[in-house]
Amino acid sequence: MSKHYDIAILGGGPGGYVAAIRAAQLGFKTAVVEKDNLGGICLNWGCIPTKSLLKNAEVYDLVSNHAGDYGLSVEGVSFDFNKIIKRSRSVSAKIVKGVEYLIKKNKVDHIKGFGKIKSKSELEILDSEGNSVDSITADHIIISTGARPKMLPTIPVDRKHIITSTEAMSLEKQPKELIVIGAGAIGVEFAYFYSVLGTKVTIIEMLDSILPIEDNEVSQTLEKNFKKRGIEIYTSAKVEKAEIENDIVKVTIDINGEKKILHADIVLNAIGVTGNIENIGLEELGVETYKNHIVVNKDTYRTNIENVYAIGDVIGAPWLAHVASAEAIHCVEKIKGHNPAVIDYSSIPGCTYCQPQVASIGMTEEKAKADGYELKIGKFPFSASGKSTAMGEREGFVKLIFDAKYGELLGAHIIGAEATELIAEVGLAKSLEATFESIVKTIHAHPTLSEAVMEAAANAYGEAIHI
Template sequence: MKYDLIVIGSGPGGYVAAIRGAQLGMSVAVVERAELGGICLNWGCIPTKSLLKSAQVLEYAHHAADYGVKIENATPDFDAIIARSRGVADKMSKGIQYLFKKNNITVIEGHGKLTADKTVEVTNAAGEKTIFEAQHIVLATGARSRQLPNIPQDGKRIIGYRQALTLDHKPESMIVVGSGAIGSELAYFYNAMGTKVLLVEFMPTILPLEDEEVSKQVGRSFKKAGIDVMVKSSVESVESGEGLLKVNIKNKKGEIEVHEAEIVLSAVGISPNVENIGLEELNIEMERGRVKVDDYYRTNVEGVYAIGDIVHGPALAHVASAEAICCVEHIAGVHTEPIDYTNIPGCTYTTPEVASVGLNEAKALEAGYEIKIGKFPFTASGKASAAGANEGFIKLIFNAADNTLLGAHMVGMNVTEMIAEMVLARKVKATAHDIIKTVHPHPTMSEAVMEAAAAAYDEVIHI
C-alpha cells in the first residue's frame, strides 16, 4: 500500500500527473470517487464539444441551400444528441483506463483525504476506509458549479452546467445566467436546438474577459441567431412554483424586469473542491479560498502538492495538465521551468469560435505600452468565403518598441485551432515581421494571421 506518488483526482490535471510520474519511473496510484477523466472528460470540455458539433451540423443542414445542397425538414433529435455526447464522454473515460493500465497505474476507487504525514485515507462506496502511503501526494480535486444564494440550484429546473448536459427533454425556454465560456456555449447550443434563450450578463459585454471588439462581434452573432442578450444586468431572484419559473432581473437602467422560463441555467463560475480533503488537518495554507503553492506546486507541507482548479490561475483543462507535468517533473528532479501564466490561450467553442492569448487592447494600454494593432476580417479571406464563414476577424496587438506580440484575439470559424501559433510566437518572442515573413498556406483561415500582422505595419495585401 506504499507508492512513490498518489494523485487525488483523475481530471486533466490528475491523470496527466499520474501518467507523467509513471513515465519517470515512479510507482503511482490515483484516487477517484467518480468517473476517470474528471469533470472535463465526463461533464465539461468533451461532452459540451460533442453537443456543439451536433448544433453545428444542424445549422449546416438548415443552410445547406447556401451551398447548393437540398435538405428538407432537418430537425434535431434531442435525445440522440445527448446520447451521442454521453457516448463520446464514456469513450474518452475508457481511454484513461487504457492509459492507466498501459502505464501500470493503480486506480483506487473512493474519496481521498489527507490524514497525516504522507498518508491518504480512502473511503469507498461501502464506507470502508483504507490507508495508503506515498512519498509525494498531488491534490487535483478540481471544481464544481458555483452556487449563488439568489439562484438556488435544485438540479431540475434551476441547474448548473452538469445537469444541462443531460436534460431528459429539450426545454421550450431557458435563461442562462453568466456569459463566460460555459454560459455562452450552452446558450448557443440550446438556441440551435430551438429553445428560446435569454443570456444575462452582469458586465457590459458578453464574454467579458475577451477583447471588447471580439465580445461585441459575438454579441451581434448571438442576436442574429435569435439569442436575447441582456448586459449590465443581474438576476436578483428566481420564483419557483407551478408553471414557468419567474426570474427577476435588474436591467442596465436599474429597473426590475420579470422574465419567465422553463429552465434557469446558472453559469457564473466554479467553486474549488477543497472541502473534506484534509487541508485543515495538515494545516495546509490557503489563499483566497484556494491552496497556496509555489512555482512548482509545493504546498507548505513537505510532500504535498496541489494543481488545477484548486490553486490560483486560469481554471482551464490545459492549464491543469501543464501544471501536472511541471509539478511531477520537478518531483522527479527533471529540469523544468515554471509556467508563464501570461501566455495561456483561452477558447470558447460557440459559432463563431473565440480564441485569445496575452493582453487585450485595453489592458495593453493600461500597462503603458505604445502599441500597433493589425486587424484582418474574414470577409477578405478566400477560404472563409468558400466555407461560408465570413463572420469575424483576427486582431493582433504588438509592442511598438520592439515589435513583439503582446496579444492575439480571434473570432471566427476554426480559430481555436489557430491560436497555438500565437502562443508559440509569444513564447519565442517572435516579432511582427517574423509572422509576416512566415509563409502561410493558401487558401486557409490561418492566412489571416499573417495578414493581420502585415496590417499593423501597413504591409497588408488583401484589404
C-alpha cells in the same frame, strides 16, 4: 499494512491523470485516487461532451439554415434531442476509456474511492458512504480535486429547474425557454447550443459584455451574432433572485437600478466555478487556502506543507484543463528534480466553441493599454480571406496586438471559423517570443484560414497585402 507510493494523486481529471502518467514515465510508483470515472469534469461533464453537443448544433444549423447557400435543397430536417445527448455521452465514455487504458498501460494504480489526506504522507480512502475502506502512504501527494459550479443563495440550484452545466448536457427534454446566468465560455456555449435547437434563450451577464474576459471587439462581434440568432442578452445585469413556481423559474434582474422579471422553464447557473477544497483533510493538515482555492508556489506547486502539492482548478483561475495538465507535468518534473521553465500564465490560450468560435491568448487591447503599452494593432477580417469565403464562413477576424517598442506579440484575439484551431499558431509564436516579422515571414499555405494570422501581423505594420 497500507501500500506505499512515491506519488499519490488526489483526483483523476486532466490535472490528476496527466500527473499520474508523467510520474509513471519518470519512474515513480504512482497511484491516482478518484471516486468517479477518470478524466474529471473535462472528459465526463465538460470540455469533451459539450464539444459533441456543439458539433450537433453546428451541423443542424448548417443543414437547416444554410443548405441553400451551398445550392443544396434539404427538406424536413429534424432532430431527436435524446439522440443528441446520447451521442455526447458516448463520446465522453469513449475518451474516458482511452484514459483508463493509458493509466493501466503506465502501470498507475487507479484507486476507486474518495481520498482524504490524513497526514503529509498518508491518504485515507473512503467509500461512497464515507466509510474508511483503505489507506495508502506516499512520499508526495498531489491534490488535483478540481472545481465545481459556484452556487449563490439567490440562485437555488435544484438540478431540475435551476441547473448547472452537468444537467445542461444531460437533460431528458429540450427546454422551451432557457435563461443562462453568466456569459463566460460555459454559458455562451450552452446558449448557442440550445438556441440553434430552437429553445428561446436569454443570457444574463453581470459585466458589460458577454465573454467579458475577451477583447471588447470580439465580445461585441459575438453579441451581434447572438442577437441576430434571436438570443436575448442582458449585460450589466445583476440577478437579484431566482424563484421556482409551478415548474417555471422566475428570475428577477436589476439593470442599473431598473428591475425586470424574466421567465423560463430552465435556468442554467453558469456564474463560475469554485475549488473542491472541502472534506479532503486540508484543514486538519493545515494546508493554506485562500477564498476557495489552495495556495501554492507557482514554480513548484507545493503548498505550505512539505511534500503536499496542488494543481489545476483547485488552485484557482484560469480554470482550464490545459493549464491543469501543464501544471501537472511541471509539478511532477520538479519533484523529480528537473528544472522545467516556469509556466508563463500570460501565454495561455482560451477557447469558446460556439459559432463563430472565439479564441484568444495574452492581453486584450484594453488591458495592454491600461498597462501603458504603446501598441501596434493588426486586424484581418475573414471576409477578405479566400478560404473563408469559399467555406461560406466570412464572419469574424484575427486581431493581433504588438508592443510598438520591441515588437512583442502581446495578445491575439480570433473570432470566426476554426478560431480555436488557429490560436495554436499564435500560441507557439508567443511562447517562442516571435515578433511581428517572424509571423509575417513564415510562409502560410494558400488558401487557408491561417493566412489571416499572417495578414493580421502584416497589417499591424501596414504591410498587409489583401486589405
